[in-house]
Amino acid sequence: MVLRSIKFALVLAWYFLATTAYAQEEAATARQVVEKFQAELIGVMKNGKQLGYSGRYEKLKDPVSNSHDLTKIARIVVGKEWEKLTEDQQQKLVEVFSRLSIASYAHNFKDYSGESFVFDSEEETARGGVVVHSHLVVPGEKDVKFDYMLKEKGPSWRIINIIANGVSDLALKRSEYTAILQREGFDALIAKINEKIDNYSKQ
Amino acid sequence: MLMNNPTNGYRYGKIKQILSGMLIGATVTLSGCASTGGVEQQVEANPVDPYEGFNRKMYAFNDGVDDYVAKPISDAYKFVTPQFVQTGVFNFFNNLKNINIVLNDVLQAKFQQSAQDSGRFMINTTVGLAGLFDVAKEVGLEQNEEDFEQTLAVWGVPQGSYLVLPFLGPSTARGIPGAIFDTAANPVTYVGAPVQLVSMLNSRANAEGALKFIDEAALDPYVFTRESFLQWRKSLAADGKVDASDDLLDIDEEAALEEGGNAASGQAAVAEKGAAGDTANPEGFTLKLSADNKEFEQVSNSFSSTAQSFDATAKSFEEASTKLDKLKAKK
Numbered sequence: 001m002v003l004r005s006i007k008f009a010l011v012l013a014w015y016f017l018a019t020t021a022y023a024q025e026e027a028a029t030a031r032q033v034v035e036k037f038q039a040e041l042i043g044v045m046k047n048g049k050q051l052g053y054s055g056r057y058e059k060l061k062d063p064v065s066n067s068h069d070l071t072k073i074a075r076i077v078v079g080k081e082w083e084k085l086t087e088d089q090q091q092k093l094v095e096v097f098s099r100l101s102i103a104s105y106a107h108n109f110k111d112y113s114g115e116s117f118v119f120d121s122e123e124e125t126a127r128g129g130v131v132v133h134s135h136l137v138v139p140g141e142k143d144v145k146f147d148y149m150l151k152e153k154g155p156s157w158r159i160i161n162i163i164a165n166g167v168s169d170l171a172l173k174r175s176e177y178t179a180i181l182q183r184e185g186f187d188a189l190i191a192k193i194n195e196k197i198d199n200y201s202k203q
Numbered sequence: 204m205l206m207n208n209p210t211n212g213y214r215y216g217k218i219k220q221i222l223s224g225m226l227i228g229a230t231v232t233l234s235g236c237a238s239t240g241g242v243e244q245q246v247e248a249n250p251v252d253p254y255e256g257f258n259r260k261m262y263a264f265n266d267g268v269d270d271y272v273a274k275p276i277s278d279a280y281k282f283v284t285p286q287f288v289q290t291g292v293f294n295f296f297n298n299l300k301n302i303n304i305v306l307n308d309v310l311q312a313k314f315q316q317s318a319q320d321s322g323r324f325m326i327n328t329t330v331g332l333a334g335l336f337d338v339a340k341e342v343g344l345e346q347n348e349e350d351f352e353q354t355l356a357v358w359g360v361p362q363g364s365y366l367v368l369p370f371l372g373p374s375t376a377r378g379i380p381g382a383i384f385d386t387a388a389n390p391v392t393y394v395g396a397p398v399q400l401v402s403m404l405n406s407r408a409n410a411e412g413a414l415k416f417i418d419e420a421a422l423d424p425y426v427f428t429r430e431s432f433l434q435w436r437k438s439l440a441a442d443g444k445v446d447a448s449d450d451l452l453d454i455d456e457e458a459a460l461e462e463g464g465n466a467a468s469g470q471a472a473v474a475e476k477g478a479a480g481d482t483a484n485p486e487g488f489t490l491k492l493s494a495d496n497k498e499f500e501q502v503s504n505s506f507s508s509t510a511q512s513f514d515a516t517a518k519s520f521e522e523a524s525t526k527l528d529k530l531k532a533k534k
Binding site: 199 | 429437
C-alpha cells in the first residue's frame, strides 16, 4: 500500500516535471526571444573578424530566421502591393528579403568593441503584441535605443519590427519598397535587393 | 568602431550630423537612382510629400553638389587634419550649440533639463578649454538634442510638408522658421566667414559615416532619406518615446486583409476609398475608427502633458515664494 502510494507520487512528480519542462521549452516569452537573439548577435560580433563576412552570415542565418517572422515582415513591407504579386513572386520576395536581412546583420555587426545590450522594460500593446524596450551600450558613444515589436506566431514570439533611436525599420522599408514597386515594378525591386546583398558581401 | 545597426541603425544617432552636413549641400553619395524621374504615372502621392517631383530634383542637385564640391573638400580636410584636431573642432562647435539648446529647453518648459544643459556649457567652456574638450560627457552629462523646430512641435504647430531645400537638404514647412531661429541663436553666425567654413567642413566630415550607411542600405536613397529624416525628427520631438501601437495598427490592417482572403481584398479597397453603406468589411472600418481615436488621444495627451508641466512649474514657483516668505519672516 505504502509502496503503491510512493509509486503513484513518483509518477505524479514525473508527470509534473515533464509538463513544466515541456511548457518552458515551448513558451519562450517575447523578452527571452529578444535576449537570446541579442546574445547570439554579440557572440558573432566577438568572433566577427575571424569569421569574416561569410562566416558571420552562416552563424547568423538560424538566429535571425528563428527570432524574426521574415515572411510576415516581407509582406508587410510591400503593403497592398502584396495582393498584386503572383504566388511565385511572393515566394521570391520572401526568399530574397530573408537573405537581405541576414546579410545586413552580417555586414553591420562585424566586430566587437565592448558593446552590450541592456533590457529596459516590456509592454503589451492593445492588439496582442509585445514591445521589448532595450538599448545598446557602446563604450564612448551615446546609447542606441532598440525597441522590438513582437507578435505571437504559433507557440512562440517573433520579432516583427525593430525601432532604433525612434526610426522604425518596418516603416522605412515599407515606404521604400512600395515606392519602387509602384515606380519601377517587381523585377527592379528584386534586382535592387540583390545588388545590396552583393555589396554587403564584398565589404 | 562599429555600430551601424543591422537593418536600421546607429546612423540615426548620427543623422543629426547628416542634417548639418547638408548645410554644404551634402546628401547621399549614391547617384543614379535619385534622378529617375520618368515613370510616375501610377504613383500614389504621399500625403507628407506633395512636392515629390520638385524634391527629387533638389535631392539630385544636392547630391551632385556633394559629389563634386562638398565631399572632395571634406575628404581633403580629413586627410590633412589629425584626428584629435577634428575631435576638438567638433567639440568646440558642438559646445556653442548648447546656448541654443538651453533656450529651447526653457521654451519647452523643461527647466531641469535646461539647468543640466547650462551646467554642461559652463563646464566645457571653462574646464574644457572653451569647449575643445567635452569634459561634461566624461562626468556623465549627456547632451540633449533640442532645437526650435522641436519647440514648435511641442507647442502644437503641425509639421507641414516635407521639403528638400537647395544646399540645405531635408526639411519641413515647420523646419524653416525653426532653422532661422536656430541660426540666429548660434554664435557662429556672427563671426567671420572662415569660422563658418570650418564649422561646415566639420559637419560634413562628421556626416561621412551616416552618408555611407545610407549609400549601403538604401534601395531608394531619396525615400530612405525622407523617411528616416521625418521619423527621426518625430522621435526627437517626442523625446524618444516610442508610440508602441503606431506600427502594430499597420500590421493588423495587413493581417485583416490577409484573413479576408483574396475575395475580400476587393471590398477592402472599396472600403478604403470611403464608399458608404458597405458593411462587408466592418473590420477595416473599425480599424480606421480606432486609428482616428488614437490620433485624438495623442493630441489630447500632448496637451495635457504640456499643461501638467506648466502646473508643476507654477507649483515650484509657489513653493519658492513661500520659502522666501519664511526666510523673510525669520529675519
